[in-house]
Amino acid sequence: MELGTTLIGIICVAICAMPFVLTNRSKKAIVKHQLIVLKDLATQHNNTITQNEINSFYAIGIDDTKKSVSFIFKGETEVSQLFVDLSKIKHCEIVNVIKAKHIDKLYLKLSPIDKTKEDVILEFFNAEVSYQLGEELQSVKKWNEIINNLLKK
Numbered sequence: 493m494e495l496g497t498t499l500i501g502i503i504c505v506a507i508c509a510m511p512f513v514l515t516n517r518s519k520k521a522i523v524k525h526q527l528i529v530l531k532d533l534a535t536q537h538n539n540t541i542t543q544n545e546i547n548s549f550y551a552i553g554i555d556d557t558k559k560s561v562s563f564i565f566k567g568e569t570e571v572s573q574l575f576v577d578l579s580k581i582k583h584c585e586i587v588n589v590i591k592a593k594h595i596d597k598l599y600l601k602l603s604p605i606d607k608t609k610e611d612v613i614l615e616f617f618n619a620e621v622s623y624q625l626g627e628e629l630q631s632v633k634k635w636n637e638i639i640n641n642l643l644k645k
Contacts, residue, residue, distance in 0.1 A: 519548075526551040526564060529573075534562045537575050543638065545631060549622050552614065552635055559642050561602075563614045567621055576612050580604055584639040586632050595625055598632055600639070 523546045530551045534541050539560045541553035551564040559578040564571060582605045589597035598617035604610075614635075617628040 522548070530562050530564055533564065533573050533575055534560070537562075537577075539575075545635070547616075547627070547631065549618075550614075550616055552631075554635075554638060554642070556642065559645075561614070561639065565615050567618070574612065574614065576602055576614075578602075578639065578642055580606070580609075581612070581639075581643060583643060584636055586636050591619075594619070595629075598625070598628055600632060600636055602639070 526546050527544065530544060530546075530553045531541050534553060534555060537560065539555040539558050539562070541562065542556045544551065544553035549566050553562045554560070555562075561574075561576040561578060563574045563576070565574075581602045584600055584602050587597075587599050587601050588595055595617065596619045597615065600614040600616070602612040602614065604612070616632045616635075617625055622628075
C-alpha cells in the first residue's frame with residue numbers, strides 16, 4: 493500500500509515538473525540559436541563578439557577592439573539585424589516612448605557623426621511584441637553606458 497502511494501506521488505511530481513523542464517530546454521535552445529546568429533552577423537563584417545546579452549526578443553553583442561555593435565530584434569513578423577560601426581557614431585542615448593503612463597517602446601538611439609545620415613535605433617522593448625517590461629530597462633542602461641564608454645575612447 494505504501495509503495496503504491498509513493499509511486500503515485502513520484503509520478504505526480506514528475507508530471508508537475510515536466511512543463512518547467514521543457515520550458516527551460518526551449519529557452520536554452522533559443523538563446524543558443526540567437527547567439528549563433530549574432531556571431532554570424534559580426535563575422536560577416538569581420539568582427540567578433542567580446543560581450544553579449546541574449547533576451548527573448550533581442551540579442552546584442554559588441555566588439556570592444558573594433559568598436560562595433562551587432563544587434564538582432566525579433567518583431568511580430570520579422571527579425572531585424574543591425575551592424576553598427578561605432579567610429580561613425582557621435583553619441584548614444586536611451587529613448588522611452590510612453591503612452592498612457594506605460595512604456596510603449598524602449599530603445600537606444602545612436603546618432604551618427606554625419607548629420608545627413610539617419611539615427612540608428614536599437615529597439616529593446618516594444619509593447620506590441622512583448623506585453624510586459626522585464627529586464628529590458630536595466631539592459632538598455634547597461635548597454636548605453638558600455639557604448640558611450642567606447643565612444644569616448
